[in-house]
Amino acid sequence: MTKPKIGFYWCASCGGCEEAVVDLAEDLLLVADRAEIVFWPVALDFKRADLEKLADGEITAAFINGAVRLSEQEEMAKLLRRKSQLIVAFGSCAHLGGVPGLANANSRQEIFDYYYHHGPIVNNPEKTVPDHHYVEEKLGFDLPEFYDAVRALDQVIKVDYYLPGCAPTPNVVKNAVLALLSGNLPPKGTVLASPKALCEECELNKTKPDEGIRIKEFKRFHEVEKIDPHTCLLLQGLLCLGPVTRGGCGALCIQGRMPCTGCFGPLDGVKDYGAAALSFIASIIDSNDPAEIQRIIDKGIPDPVGTFYMYSLPKALLFKGKWEHG
Ligand code: SF4
Numbered sequence: 001m002t003k004p005k006i007g008f009y010w011c012a013s014c015g016g017c018e019e020a021v022v023d024l025a026e027d028l029l030l031v032a033d034r035a036e037i038v039f040w041p042v043a044l045d046f047k048r049a050d051l052e053k054l055a056d057g058e059i060t061a062a063f064i065n066g067a068v069r070l071s072e073q074e075e076m077a078k079l080l081r082r083k084s085q086l087i088v089a090f091g092s093c094a095h096l097g098g099v100p101g102l103a104n105a106n107s108r109q110e111i112f113d114y115y116y117h118h119g120p121i122v123n124n125p126e127k128t129v130p131d132h133h134y135v136e137e138k139l140g141f142d143l144p145e146f147y148d149a150v151r152a153l154d155q156v157i158k159v160d161y162y163l164p165g166c167a168p169t170p171n172v173v174k175n176a177v178l179a180l181l182s183g184n185l186p187p188k189g190t191v192l193a194s195p196k197a198l199c200e201e202c203e204l205n206k207t208k209p210d211e212g213i214r215i216k217e218f219k220r221f222h223e224v225e226k227i228d229p230h231t232c233l234l235l236q237g238l239l240c241l242g243p244v245t246r247g248g249c250g251a252l253c254i255q256g257r258m259p260c261t262g263c264f265g266p267l268d269g270v271k272d273y274g275a276a277a278l279s280f281i282a283s284i285i286d287s288n289d290p291a292e293i294q295r296i297i298d299k300g301i302p303d304p305v306g307t308f309y310m311y312s313l314p315k316a317l318l319f320k321g322k323w324e325h326g
């Protein structure tokens with residue numbers, strides 16, 4: 001019997017999602033047994049030409065990690081879309097823009113000015129900057145174009161399923177791959193993790209008071225002398241985003257005594273994760289005095305964009321439509 005064909009590709013990402021595939025350990029053999037890997041350039045010697053040779057729709061499912069910042073990434077995403085029956089946005093960057101998406105807080109020009117002219121370790125007296133088209137001795141070279149903004153995968157191509165996480169955890173990856181290969185598919189657009197909030201799978205949830213949480217001071221991690229491993233981190237003043245984040249990771253960060261920063265993204269029906277997180281945190285600040293609220297925020301949340309939109313700035317409703325077409 002012919003095995004279904006699968007492919008993996010990375011765009012703008014750190015490589016952690018590729019590690020997540022390798023983290024499947026012996027389960028990777030299970031996947032390799034049930035499917036034929038026809039494209040995985042980071043691990044095996046596949047070239048773009050190999051992908052181009054495949055018939056349209058020949059790949060059963062392609063898993064694309066990373067956001068889209070360069071023209072080359074957009075071309076590869078579109079090529080994979082054509083060659084694949086299903087596209088899975090793999091990891092936070094493909095799902096929501098991810099950490100690379102925070103670059104959208106600055107313009108392309110500001111980024112180039114910093115990295116090629118004004119950064120503390122730059123030595124560039126000739127003010128050289130990368131050019132999309134470069135000619136030397138009559139030979140021309142094209143470099144990928146650096147777009148004005150970072151986009152999530154579904155802002156570039158149609159995406160069928162989403163695997164959340166920075167990076168997705170092995171159990172989430174394995175369950176998703178096997179479900180897709182079995183043909184037992186959930187409705188298109190499903191985020192392949194728990195539909196419930198992270199707090200519901202956190203063992204510290206039972207320590208929250210019935211009357212709800214009220215916070216007078218948010219502490220940054222290094223300001224907490226000793227973390228109590230038996231009490232909800234939010235109650236200890238650490239800004240844990242578990243209440244507004246999709247579950248499925250097994251509360252891994254909390255087990256490591258780190259607050260959740262929201263990498264599994266929003267719950268179903270929430271269009272803007274950062275706005276939901278901001279609104280939740282605002283609702284638990286224990287004050288009605290604007291000056292005191294300002295003081296609590298200034299001291300405890302010095303980087304609101306990085307805190308609330310760490311993984312999802314390209315999807316912020318504030319910018320809706322602005323970056324959809326590069
Ligand atoms: S807020 Fe964080 S620490 Fe508290 S129950 Fe939720 S996930 Fe656990």
Ligand code: SF4
Pocket residue numbers: 165166198245246249250251252253254259260261262263264265
């Ligand atoms: S606890 Fe939060 S940040 Fe950590 S892996 Fe889970 S969803 Fe991601």
